Amino acid sequence: MAQALRIAVIGVGRIGLQHAQVVKDQPAVAELVLADNDPARAAQAAAELGAEYCGVDEAFQATDGVVIATPTSTHAELLLKAAAAKVPTFCEKPIALDVPTTRSVIAAVKAGGAQVQLGFQRRFDAGYVAARAALRAGELGELRRAHMLTCDPQPPSPDFVPNSGGIFKDCGIHDVDALRWVSGHEVVEVFAYGANRGAAFFAESGDVDEAAALLKLDDDTLATLQLSRYNGAGYDVRMEIAGTAGSRAVGLDAHTALVSAEPGVTFPDGQPHPAFYPRFHAAYTAELAAFVRVAAGEITSPALVDDALEALYVCEALGVSYTERRPVRVDEIRAQ
Numbered sequence: 001m002a003q004a005l006r007i008a009v010i011g012v013g014r015i016g017l018q019h020a021q022v023v024k025d026q027p028a029v030a031e032l033v034l035a036d037n038d039p040a041r042a043a044q045a046a047a048e049l050g051a052e053y054c055g056v057d058e059a060f061q062a063t064d065g066v067v068i069a070t071p072t073s074t075h076a077e078l079l080l081k082a083a084a085a086k087v088p089t090f091c092e093k094p095i096a097l098d099v100p101t102t103r104s105v106i107a108a109v110k111a112g113g114a115q116v117q118l119g120f121q122r123r124f125d126a127g128y129v130a131a132r133a134a135l136r137a138g139e140l141g142e143l144r145r146a147h148m149l150t151c152d153p154q155p156p157s158p159d160f161v162p163n164s165g166g167i168f169k170d171c172g173i174h175d176v177d178a179l180r181w182v183s184g185h186e187v188v189e190v191f192a193y194g195a196n197r198g199a200a201f202f203a204e205s206g207d208v209d210e211a212a213a214l215l216k217l218d219d220d221t222l223a224t225l226q227l228s229r230y231n232g233a234g235y236d237v238r239m240e241i242a243g244t245a246g247s248r249a250v251g252l253d254a255h256t257a258l259v260s261a262e263p264g265v266t267f268p269d270g271q272p273h274p275a276f277y278p279r280f281h282a283a284y285t286a287e288l289a290a291f292v293r294v295a296a297g298e299i300t301s302p303a304l305v306d307d308a309l310e311a312l313y314v315c316e317a318l319g320v321s322y323t324e325r326r327p328v329r330v331d332e333i334r335a336q
C-alpha cells in the first residue's frame, strides 16, 4: 500500500468528526486536514484530533483524497470542486436531492476522471456482506422476498429536516442501495405510504415521520420497507431475505432493538444501539479504509456515482408514490 497519504475531511459535524477519527487511524494516512465552513469548528476538531485545518477550497489542493461530510445540500457544489481538482473523493450520500443536479454532477465527475466513492456503508457491514454472499452461493435458493427497516430512536433536529430531502431520500436510500446490492436486481415499481404522528416540523417540511413501502424487483421479488423517526426501542436497522431454500436476517443480534414476547426467551439480551455510528462503526471503518485504498490508486470505487443515481430514482419514486397515492414505476422517474 502507498504510504504517507494526505487526506482532507470537509465538514466536521455529527458524522464528519467520527469519519475524521477513523481516517486518522488508517496506517496509510500520514496527514489529516480538516475544513468546515465554520472555521472555529474545524480548528477545535483539529486540536482534538491532532490534525491540521484549512479553508474549504484549500482542502482540494495538495491532498491525495477528500472526504465530504457536509449537509446534503452542499454535496453537489463540493463534488464539482473535487472533479475540477481531479482528487479522489468520498462523499456522504446522497449526491443531491434531485435527479437533474445528480446527473450533472455525475457528468462532471466522469469528465474529471478521479474516483468517487459514495457513503453506502451497508456494503461493508458484515451482516449485509454475508447475506449477499449466501444468496450468491445459492444457499437461499431463488430469492422470493426481502424486508428492510431503518428506524431512528429519536427524530433529527428541526433544522435538519427541511434540507434532508425527506425520509425516503435521507433514510430509505440506504435500504434501497442495500436491496440492489444484496439482491443484484433493480427496483422497477414502488408504492409508499407515510404518516405524520410526531413533531409538526416534519409536516411543515412536507416530510413524514413514519413510512412503509412495497418495492417490486425486476425478477418479481417483492420487498417491504419500513422507516421511522420514533422507534422508542432503539436504533434498529435490519434486512431479512428469504428464498426457496433458506433465509438470512441482517442486524439480528444481541443488540437488536426487539423484545421477545415469548415466555422464557431472553434473546436479544444486549443493549440496543443508540444511534448510527455505534451500529455501523465497523462498516464505516471498512468503507473509509477502502476509500484510503481508492485514494492510493489501489482499487476502484466500491460504491459508484451511478449507484447513487439508481438509488435516488427509487427514492424519488417512493416520494411521488406517497404524495400522489399511486404505484410509481421507476422508469417514469428515469425518463424525466
Ligand SMILES: NC(=O)c1ccc[n+]([C@@H]2O[C@H](COP(=O)([O-])OP(=O)(O)OC[C@H]3O[C@@H](n4cnc5c(N)ncnc54)[C@H](O)[C@@H]3O)[C@@H](O)[C@H]2O)c1
Pocket: 010, 011, 012, 013, 014, 015, 016, 035, 036, 037, 038, 041, 056, 069, 070, 071, 072, 074, 092, 093, 094, 119, 120, 121, 170, 276
Ligand atoms: N451514511 C450514514 O449513515 C449517514 C449518517 C448520518 C449522516 N449522513 C450524511 O452525512 C452528511 C452530514 O450529516 P451530519 O448529520 O453530520 O451534518 P451536521 O450538520 O452535523 O454537520 C455538517 C458539518 O458541515 C459543515 N458545513 C456546512 N456547510 C458546509 C460547506 N458548504 N462547506 C464546508 N462545511 C460545511 C457544518 O458547519 C457542520 O460542521 C449528510 O449528507 C447526511 O445525509 C450519513
